[in-house]
Amino acid sequence: MTDTVSDTTQELAGPPELEGLGKYRYGWADSDTAGSSARRGLSEEVVRDISAKKSEPGWMLQLRLKALKLFARKPMPNWGSDLTGIDFDNIKYFVRSTEKQATSWDELPADIKNTYDRLGIPEAEKQRLIAGVAAQYESEVVYHQIREDLEEKGVIFVDTDTGLREHEELFKEYFGTVIPVGDNKFASLNTAVWSGGSFIYVPPGVHVDIPLQAYFRINTENMGQFERTLIIADEGSYVHYVEGCTAPIYQSDSLHSAVVEIVVKKNARVRYTTIQNWSNNVYNLVTKRATAAEGATMEWIDGNIGSKVTMKYPAVYLMGEHAKGETLSIAMAGEGQHQDAGAKMVHAAPHTASSIVSKSIARGGGRTSYRGLIQVLEGAHHSASTVRCDALLVDTISRSDTYPYNDIREDDVVMGHEATVSKVSDDQLFYLMSRGMAEDEAMAMIVRGFIEPVARELPMEYALELNRLIELQMEGAVG
């Protein structure tokens, strides 16, 4: 696999804001900024400590240490969002027994509890979101049943730490192959200090017919700031993973830097759904990437509602003929938020197809950016790609930008790109309000309608939750 992959590490020329995106290479991309003093609060000792606490094999420790070095050497991205507010000295890199995470419902700040209540999150779900209490739900009959069904089919679904302990051979084979240790600064950081996340292996031909969610896992290690997820869908299998709808837990400015690697083998299909709702003091800098082999399909459904800053561009590397990649992206930015989100599709084989649909909403001075890269490599004949990005501005003080980038090295390629920016019109608001809806209710209806083409792809409960999140966001957003 690595041979094919090295072809993609070509230099991309493009607008400066995309330089960094181009450097998201599928290969080792060490830069030469040695001597940088970017050690900060993170030390070799911290990394050794994390690894020792988990009793990890030596090779993982070595990988972590290598990542730590690369993290120190790699420059901060100077494109996308403003990241100067990140203070690496002030970040705790291992939060297993930290005082930062609440351990019971009562300990959560009132406004967060209030948010949960208004979201209508059921009690069981609330508890799941809080560290240390997940265990009590593992005994529940329904989850037990689901787990038994999965085990019978040979599906492995555990937290990543457990995965490494119990399935080291799979980790040796796949860990860090989709997103290499030096891929970008934040992927390096994650590799150095990762903890938690999900590990999934689906055997050949197995269709997992319910969406897998984190709370079906055994030995739940709760989501943390540096989650690491690895999903392997073997030939002809299918799985839909739903990342726990992240809710505001952290009480001070914080960094969430996850890495998600997905290997979709021949004729397999994986769908990965996220709706992140981090509190508005979280830098959410996540690297998500999948490889799709011959005839395989990878689908990202990526919703970004929360966080202060999000930079996230789920990628699909279409490595085999007739592989398909799809990203549906929703971003919503309110006051003080910048959602810099999009997708990346790399066509590395003939007859590959990709599609990106992005819907973004900016209000209250918030900013959304669509950033997308379509790369068609030499030899990827008869590839097809369509991109559609629509931005909705709710008021006149918000901002939306589009940074599409295409790097096409073949002639017989079908490309489509459509982009629109629209404003909620006075006439639309007037129409709905003249039917009795209050202004924020009317606005929420327009916004929901705008994202409907993406929302209808979500599992029902997530679509409902997304709708409630939008309503919360729109409350007091107008007038």
Next chain:
Amino acid sequence: MPTLEIRDLHVTVDEADGGTKEILRGVDLTIGSGEVHAVMGPNGSGKSTLAYSIAGHPKYTVTGGSITLDGEDVLAMSVDERARAGLFLAMQYPVEVPGVTVSNFLRTAKTAIDGEAPKLRTWVKDVKQAMDDLKMDPTFAERNVNEHFSGGEKKRHEILQMELLKPKFAVLDETDSGLDVDALKIVSEGVNRSLASTGPGVLLITHYTRILRYIKPQFVHVFVDGRVAEQGGPELADSLEETGYDRFLTRA
């Protein structure tokens, strides 16, 4: 008896060059429930401005006069408050709301107007019946509001809302424009059903007299240059049929 009273209403609209232009120049109208008032007049006389001003469109600024609903100050209310107080405007050019289905829109509007969600079983039945009466295909409910609607479909959809939301007063802004005879009849029957069942006061704004063959007004007001130039009974409409608006225009 509920009454909608418009007194000496003056309204301006902002112009593209930054200036303002006075459109309504002292309008007086009193509408009781169950009454049908036709407001007729040539293009540019201010008929639609009157409709939008009653509903509260932000483009129009009321510079003088009053509108009251049972003594309550309508001008102090926001657009949605006016709707919840019982005012309804059937629009001439209703806008598209992409991604929002008619059925979702209707249910949300009904909930907003009534202050509580309608009972599911009766509501589904009511919607189906009302759509049936207006000869609307059931699949219409799953289409997005006004998106790719024909002119006639838009008007039917407006009257469908009137029948389901049951306002105290309805302003129909050129509901007849662009309709062929069959569609005009269907839409008019919808208005007449409303009149027969909940008996709202109706302000029927029209350029032409032909809709008055189907919806019978008790009062006719001729609107010229932002004012009511003449008023009378149905016979006034008949005379307009013959003479047109010329005599008002030359006099003005």
